[in-house]
Amino acid sequence: MRAFRVAYDGRPFYGFQRQPDVPTVEDTLLSACRKLDLCETDEIPEGYAASGRTDAGVSALAQTVAFECPEWCTPRALNSELPGTVRVWASADVPDDFHARHDPERREYTYDLYAPTDSVDDERARDALSALCGEHDFHNLTPDDRLTVRTLDGDITRDGDFLLIRVESRGFCREFVRRLVSLVHAVATGSAPMSKVDTVLGPEPIEGRAGVGPAPPTPLVLSAVDYPGIEFERDDQAAEVAVEVFGERALEDRIRWRVGGRIRDEIQGFD
Template sequence: MRAYRAAYDGRRFHGFQRQPDVPTVSDTLLAALRELDVLADEADAPPGYAAAGRTDAGVSAVAQTVAFDAPDWLTPRAFDSELPPDVRVWAVAEAPPDFHATHDATCREYVYHLHAPTESVDDERATAALDALRGEHDFHNLTPDDDGTVRDLDGEIDRDGDYLVVRVRAGGFARQLVRRLVALLDEIARGERDLGTVDRVLAAEPLPGPAGVPAAPAEPLVLADVTYPDLNFERDPEAAASAREIFRERRVRHATRARVAEDLVAGVGSESAE
């Protein structure tokens, strides 16, 4: 049994979990294993195959973890040889035969990059709201799930230019929990809800219709880390270097597009464009 760390840009994927007729990260990983003859034609997945988490559509990851019975020659570099550029395997760990990537994770960390210029939000209100959400609570009002909603949450918020970087940790997360939590923090920081909303969200009664909290957009969310105390991941230097270069190039392309968008905003707003 081996566990592999995978990083991916989630924007073109319809989440991690396999789905018919749409691209997913899991389907991409399994297709690579089939091309490498690790996965038999008639098999859906290798023996023991499991992943650390089922990220939603558009969510990216640094440390998604998949584990399965793998041949000795399947290094991260070999894995990457059949993967598209937006999915990179960069580290590997030997795991015991009964290891399960989902159940054996003790902590998962997500990071959300919330666009929140200082003139629009109150950082102290955002921090106070997160402080009120920390600890063990039933987060049933922040997820569509009916079970697995009690979580012991920790986290912090840091200011980075026009962004609030919201970092949260727990043993696991119900569906959309992080994105709805961020949306709640954002609304409180903007003064659209009061701090007392946190108490109402954590109350036993379901929030009715308009009082419910919608999910924040998925693209700013990253699965940043998954903790397995008994595993020692070894970074593959060549695979990691290749991943950094690929994602660096993607960053430059998107930064360039952002500059073009700035020209469009400025041009539409200028008198010379009339």
């Protein structure tokens, strides 16, 4: 059994999990496995499992998939049949009973929240996140109706016009991080009082406009998945190509941002 670290730009995909008729990361990975004859058409490799299911638009650095495969199946081999938006960059040999979804001892997400200093109070943001850390029933921050009690840790750091929100737990409910970010942002901007955190963590369900909706998915990244006793080995060649590919995509985004800003400024200055 071998486990692989997978990085991907989630924007072109309708999430990680397989779905009919729309592109997903998992479909892309399994298609590569079939092209490499690791499994039959419409099947999955023996022992296949993934560490989590990211939502549409969410990216990953450390998504982890594991399955039975021959020695020649390396990150580079998988990348030969993958698009540039999905890159396998590390691997580890794991025990036969390893399960990518059930075995993690820690998962970490990071969210780059655009929050210029003149629009938010950083300390209020940190206080809100601190109140959310620890063991709570987060039923008001997820559409899930079971397994909503989780133990959370996290922190917030300032990086220019952005607040980098990092949260970790053994497991996460659906949409939880994005809803948490919405709540922290509301408190930080003053559009919600600090007491809103206590209300959200309370036993009563919050519905309608009083509830907390999810923040946009694009700034969210699955940044770490840790397994006890498992050490991943970086495939230098595969990693170098991934660095190049994601660097090119980052440059394209900067160019689009610059062009968009110029169009905005010209329209604002037109008279």
